[in-house]
Amino acid sequence: MQDSTFSTRARIALLAPALAVFIAFWLLPLVALLQASAVPNALSAYREVLTNARYLHSLVATIALSLAVTAATLVLSTVAGLFLARRDMPAKRLLVALLTFPLAFPGVVVGFMVIMLAGRQGLIGAISTRLTGDRWVFAYSLSGLFLGYLYFSIPRVIVTVMAAATKLDASLEEAARSLGASPWRIFADVVLPALMPALIAAGAVCFATAMGAFGTAFTLATDLDVLPMTIYTEFTLNANLATAAALSIVLGLVTWAVLAVARSLTGATVAATA
Numbered sequence: 001m002q003d004s005t006f007s008t009r010a011r012i013a014l015l016a017p018a019l020a021v022f023i024a025f026w027l028l029p030l031v032a033l034l035q036a037s038a039v040p041n042a043l044s045a046y047r048e049v050l051t052n053a054r055y056l057h058s059l060v061a062t063i064a065l066s067l068a069v070t071a072a073t074l075v076l077s078t079v080a081g082l083f084l085a086r087r088d089m090p091a092k093r094l095l096v097a098l099l100t101f102p103l104a105f106p107g108v109v110v111g112f113m114v115i116m117l118a119g120r121q122g123l124i125g126a127i128s129t130r131l132t133g134d135r136w137v138f139a140y141s142l143s144g145l146f147l148g149y150l151y152f153s154i155p156r157v158i159v160t161v162m163a164a165a166t167k168l169d170a171s172l173e174e175a176a177r178s179l180g181a182s183p184w185r186i187f188a189d190v191v192l193p194a195l196m197p198a199l200i201a202a203g204a205v206c207f208a209t210a211m212g213a214f215g216t217a218f219t220l221a222t223d224l225d226v227l228p229m230t231i232y233t234e235f236t237l238n239a240n241l242a243t244a245a246a247l248s249i250v251l252g253l254v255t256w257a258v259l260a261v262a263r264s265l266t267g268a269t270v271a272a273t274a
Contacts, residue, residue: 036245045246055230055247062227063254065142065149066210070203072146073153078199080154081161082191096162100155107152107215114148114220115139140221148216153209157202164198197266204262208255227251 037045049055084096102110118124118139128136138144168191176186214228227247235244 033245033248036241037249039242045242046250048243049246049250054225055243058225058227058230059250059254061142061225062211062251065146065226066207069146069149069153069210070207072150073157073206074199074203076150077154077157077202078161078195081158082165084158085162085165096158099158102152103155105152107148107213107217108219110148110152111216111219113151114144114216118144118147140224142224142226144220145217145224145226148220149210149213152216153206156209157199157206160198160202161195164195168194200262201266204259207258211251211255 039045049059080099084092084099089095105113116122118137120135120137120139122137122139125135125137128134139147172190172194173186176190181189212228214232217224217226217229218232228251231244231247231251234240234247
């Protein structure tokens with residue numbers, strides 16, 4: 001009996017820190033958001049979000065941008081991750097470190113780098129002026145935001161692809177090769193299905209990150225029509241707390257739905273990747 005009581009107390013003691021963090025940083029803020037979105041009544045703010053053309057456009061633009069970033073990231077990272085996982089080369093560790101270095105940068109720094117690259121005085125504008133006579137400036141648009149999100153999304157997926165590629169069964173590829181399968185057929189029928197759980201998990205996390213990223217968008221411009229900026233505008237400039245809270249709940253629901261679908265397809269991989 002005493003051993004059972006001690007075991008129960010030990011479990012409670014071990015769970016207490018995690019439970020305290022869960023309550024303080026997730027449950028209480030979520031309850032506060034729900035309460036704020038229920039003013040003046042429970043559905044008015046959500047009705048406004050779902051019927052106002054500006055809010056709907058912001059939601060659709062954010063989802064489309066996140067999907068585009070996710071698709072481009074998966075393609076580029078799969079190619080690079082497989083190459084790095086299967087090739088031994090001089091300074092490979094240095095190359096991997098450089099590719100994953102953007103993980104150390106906050107969104108504000110990423111936005112500043114996009115401005116230095118594609119802003120009014122950026123490198124791309126200077127080159128295009130010399131070559132064509134026109135200055136190409138797209139840092140302050142959705143294209144610039146796409147570039148910024150792509151910049152900090154690729155390192156996460158490359159790491160995931162490299163880890164998954166090292167666990168692939170090489171004998172399956174050898175068997176397919178001995179049967180006369182082309183490299184593309186081997187990739188499509190053997191490698192890609194084996195990588196699919198990791199790609200789905202990494203893609204879901206990439207989508208969720210792009211949906212809620214704020215620092216990069218804030219650095220590039222305050223009038224970008226993406227949901228985090230719309231929430232910021234409603235809260236700080238318009239003092240519309242109810243709508244800002246409702247938009248936050250909608251953003252969270254969309255992100256949660258994507259993560260839930262990915263989890264159902266890959267089990268616990270999404271949580272491990274996140």
